[in-house]
Amino acid sequence: MIHVGLTHFLFISSILFSLGIFGIVTRRNAVMVLMGIELMLNAANINFIAFARYGNFGLQGQIMALFVIVVAAAEAAIALAIVLNIYKIFSTVNVDEIDTLKD
Amino acid sequence: MTEFNLIQIAVAILFLPLVGFAFVLFFGKKIKNAYLFEISIITVTFILTAVLLFNKLSWFPDKNIVSEFSWIRIQNLAVLGNISIDLGFLLDNLSVIMIFTVALISMLVHIFSIAYMKGDRLYNRYFAYLGLFTFSMSGIVLTHNILMMYIFWELVGISSYLLIGFWYEKKSASDAGKKAFLVNRIGDIGMFSGIMLIFNTYHTFTFDKIFTQMAAGTLPFNSEFWLTVTGLLLFCGAVGKSAQFPLHVWLPDAMEGPTPVSALIHAATMVAAGVFLVCRIYPILTGNALFIIAVIGALSAVIPATIALTQNDIKKVLAYSTVSQLGYMVMALGVGAYKFAFFHLITHAFFKACLFLGSGSVIHAMHHEQDITKMGGLKKKLPLTYATFLIASLALSGIPLTSGFLSKDGILQGTFAFASLTGHWLFPAAGFAVAMLTAFYMFRLIILTFHGEPKNKEKYDHAHESPFVMAMPLVVLSTLSIFFWYTPNPVNADAGWFLSKWIKSPVLSVPQNARYSFMKTDVVSSVSKEGIADINNSTTVEGKEIVYSEAYTEAMHHAHYPAMFLSLLVAALGIVFAFIFYYWKKISADKLAADIEPLYKLSFNKWYFDEIYNATAVAFTMGSSRFLAWFDMNIVDGAVNGVATVTRWTSSFTGKFDSVIVDGLVNLVAYFSGFIGLILRRFQTGKVQTYLVLVVFSLVIILYLFKTF
Numbered sequence: 053m054i055h056v057g058l059t060h061f062l063f064i065s066s067i068l069f070s071l072g073i074f075g076i077v078t079r080r081n082a083v084m085v086l087m088g089i090e091l092m093l094n095a096a097n098i099n100f101i102a103f104a105r106y107g108n109f110g111l112q113g114q115i116m117a118l119f120v121i122v123v124a125a126a127e128a129a130i131a132l133a134i135v136l137n138i139y140k141i142f143s144t145v146n147v148d149e150i151d152t153l154k155d
Numbered sequence: 156m157t158e159f160n161l162i163q164i165a166v167a168i169l170f171l172p173l174v175g176f177a178f179v180l181f182f183g184k185k186i187k188n189a190y191l192f193e194i195s196i197i198t199v200t201f202i203l204t205a206v207l208l209f210n211k212l213s214w215f216p217d218k219n220i221v222s223e224f225s226w227i228r229i230q231n232l233a234v235l236g237n238i239s240i241d242l243g244f245l246l247d248n249l250s251v252i253m254i255f256t257v258a259l260i261s262m263l264v265h266i267f268s269i270a271y272m273k274g275d276r277l278y279n280r281y282f283a284y285l286g287l288f289t290f291s292m293s294g295i296v297l298t299h300n301i302l303m304m305y306i307f308w309e310l311v312g313i314s315s316y317l318l319i320g321f322w323y324e325k326k327s328a329s330d331a332g333k334k335a336f337l338v339n340r341i342g343d344i345g346m347f348s349g350i351m352l353i354f355n356t357y358h359t360f361t362f363d364k365i366f367t368q369m370a371a372g373t374l375p376f377n378s379e380f381w382l383t384v385t386g387l388l389l390f391c392g393a394v395g396k397s398a399q400f401p402l403h404v405w406l407p408d409a410m411e412g413p414t415p416v417s418a419l420i421h422a423a424t425m426v427a428a429g430v431f432l433v434c435r436i437y438p439i440l441t442g443n444a445l446f447i448i449a450v451i452g453a454l455s456a457v458i459p460a461t462i463a464l465t466q467n468d469i470k471k472v473l474a475y476s477t478v479s480q481l482g483y484m485v486m487a488l489g490v491g492a493y494k495f496a497f498f499h500l501i502t503h504a505f506f507k508a509c510l511f512l513g514s515g516s517v518i519h520a521m522h523h524e525q526d527i528t529k530m531g532g533l534k535k536k537l538p539l540t541y542a543t544f545l546i547a548s549l550a551l552s553g554i555p556l557t558s559g560f561l562s563k564d565g566i567l568q569g570t571f572a573f574a575s576l577t578g579h580w581l582f583p584a585a586g587f588a589v590a591m592l593t594a595f596y597m598f599r600l601i602i603l604t605f606h607g608e609p610k611n612k613e614k615y616d617h618a619h620e621s622p623f624v625m626a627m628p629l630v631v632l633s634t635l636s637i638f639f640w641y642t643p644n645p646v647n648a649d650a651g652w653f654l655s656k657w658i659k660s661p662v663l664s665v666p667q668n669a670r671y672s673f674m675k676t677d678v679v680s681s682v683s684k685e686g687i688a689d690i691n692n693s694t695t696v697e698g699k700e701i702v703y704s705e706a707y708t709e710a711m712h713h714a715h716y717p718a719m720f721l722s723l724l725v726a727a728l729g730i731v732f733a734f735i736f737y738y739w740k741k742i743s744a745d746k747l748a749a750d751i752e753p754l755y756k757l758s759f760n761k762w763y764f765d766e767i768y769n770a771t772a773v774a775f776t777m778g779s780s781r782f783l784a785w786f787d788m789n790i791v792d793g794a795v796n797g798v799a800t801v802t803r804w805t806s807s808f809t810g811k812f813d814s815v816i817v818d819g820l821v822n823l824v825a826y827f828s829g830f831i832g833l834i835l836r837r838f839q840t841g842k843v844q845t846y847l848v849l850v851v852f853s854l855v856i857i858l859y860l861f862k863t864f
Contacts, residue, residue, distance in 0.1 A: 073847075073851060076844065077847055077848050147842065147843055148844065150842075150843075151842050153841040
């Protein structure tokens with residue numbers, strides 16, 4: 053029986069984080085990029101919970117995770133509104149076509 | 156009337172003409188009759204001077220009223236200590252008589268000018284200038300210190316300049332103005348140096364304080380020689396202003412000014428200022444200084460008198476006569492006849508002003524003809540002018556019953572006494588010669604102008620007697636040429652109120668052994684300190700006043716009758732000769748002139764003074780000016796240009812340095828930045844995902860670098 057320790061959680065969390073980054077970097081659709089961000093937030097959440105479970109921090113980790121979920125919801129709402137606006141202006145949600153930051 | 160009232164009146168007398176001047180100058184163009192204001196101002200001034208004269212002579216005949224205030228006060232100076240430069244008034248008999256004369260003649264000239272200057276383009280401004288002149292002249296007369304006197308002295312100079320050059324469109328008039336101004340400057344430089352010497356020694360400008368300190372033994376550089384020099388330098392101012400030899404050349408040229416101006420400034424008042432100055436500083440003049448003054452006076456009396464013999468311009472004759480008479484006064488001062496010099500100054504002011512105004516009347520009647528050879532027979536046309544002119548000429552020639560006889564006789568008596576004491580018989584000789592010449596040229600003038608046949612029929616027919624405003628001053632002035640105003644005795648002025656009560660000889664402050672031998676006071680103690688402090692010597696008890704030794708008084712007394720008869724004789728001779736030459740024509744003047752042609756030419760060409768000055772002083776000045784101009788153009792400008800060239804060269808070098816090196820560096824930096832920018836812009840894709848990749852890579856790198864595991 054393999055004992056599931058902190059390291060396993062952290063591995064999962066880093067894999068999840070990397071997937072999130074990968075999603076953000078490779079996907080052209082802005083919605084998919086947002087999903088990548090959500091993955092990264094959740095990876096962070098796993099870290100919080102794991103440290104809360106194995107460290108002696110009381111309930112702080114869980115509470116922080118709850119905060120992150122709330123912030124993620126808010127962020128998703130705002131980000132989707134931005135995406136809608138981008139679509140209105142540029143008629144696309146492809147991130148690589150929107151390079152006006154260059155100018 | 157208290158003393159304070161008198162001072163108040165004096166202040167009013169001084170400043171009223173200034174008010175008139177300013178008013179007419181500023182409003183003359185807007186108000187057509189502004190000149191009437193000036194004339195009423197001057198009339199008020201005259202009335203005030205009359206009040207001043209009357210009250211001073213009746214209530215304070217022996218008192219000097221001084222009122223002063225500190226103008227500049229500097230304390231704790233390194234060399235001089237505490238200095239206070241005071242301004243103030245000094246009312247003594249000398250100044251009140253002088254101010255009365257000035258105001259009276261000024262008023263008469265103002266009135267005379269109403270008609271004489273009628274129709275002139277700058278009518279109002281003319282009166283403004285007259286006001287300025289009266290103001291400045293009053294300042295000279297009333298002041299109690301030599302600094303203020305110098306300031307007003309220069310103001311008089313400038314008003315004289317303005318009035319001589321009043322018809323400045325005429326080249327000769329503007330030239331004459333310049334000449335007068337410049338020649339006066341020469342004298343004034345001397346005077347200024349004298350004032351500086353005085354100030355350097357006594358640290359004050361006030362006359363009384365100077366005299367007191369000098370009597371107490373303070374001398375410039377502790378030497379009598381420098382005292383003489385100081386006196387002579389101050390006298391230089393008088394040489395310029397009173398047109399004494401060798402600076403007399405400006406006065407005849409000054410006749411280019413309007414004739415009333417000549418009467419006021421160049422006959423009666425301004426030129427008398429020089430004599431007045433010498434009277435004021437008389438106590439500091441040493442025997443040597445006085446002797447040189449007497450010599451200059453004698454030369455100034457003789458030379459112009461000979462020139463006046465042959466001049467044909469009516470004003471030129473009078474001008475040379477003025478120089479000659481001023482020389483008389485200066486000579487009288489030089490030989491110690493102080494009272495008579497001042498007496499002659501006053502009497503001469505009246506009759507010479509009368510002569511000038513009379514000549515103005517003639518010129519006016521003849522429509523600006525001044526050549527006496529073109530006149531003649533005017534007696535019938537201008538009876539009043541003739542009568543007044545004759546009275547004034549008699550006074551100038553020294554005929555009894557006139558004021559001129561008294562004063563001139565006094566001067567001759569003084570020279571006579573001086574000669575008998577010191578043996579310098581040339582002074583009385585010069586005096587009597589001048590007396591004869593004066594009588595001769597004055598009657599030549601009268602005969603040619605008023606007698607005989609009219610030479611210019613057309614102008615003669617148009618001649619007319621002058622209007623009332625011109626005739627009135629003539630009558631007043633000729634009346635003042637009668638003896639009665641000065642003394643009850645027509646042959647001896649000594650007992651008269653003018654000389655015995657009003658004018659007193661000053662007490663000398665000069666050390667005993669620097670004086671004329673006959674001016675030494677025998678009893679040293681009699682020169683008390685109270686007496687010295689007072690230039691009119693009024694505080695000493697009468698009878699104890701020892702100014703000149705008994706010898707001089709005695710000599711004057713002895714000289715009285717010989718001098719009187721001799722002067723009468725030479726004057727009569729002069730008149731008789733004038734009649735022989737020009738009236739009866741027994742001897743032809745032209746023939747005589749041809750016989751002694753060199754002498755005649757010398758006199759006619761004014762002893763070639765102008766030519767000599769042109770050849771020497773003027774040529775030297777012009778030459779040195781040219782040299783300085785050349786020096787300026789070549790050396791100074793050359794140096795400036797050289798500096799400019801060097802600067803330009805340096806500038807072009809630094810310019811090159813700037814554009815090549817400095818700009819090159821800047822451009823290089825810019826280029827380098829541009830190059831880096833060119834590379835870096837590749838990273839700037841504008842795509843968020845690229846940035847993110849970069850961020851992640853960087854994070855990884857940073858984490859690797861700062862790893863703790």
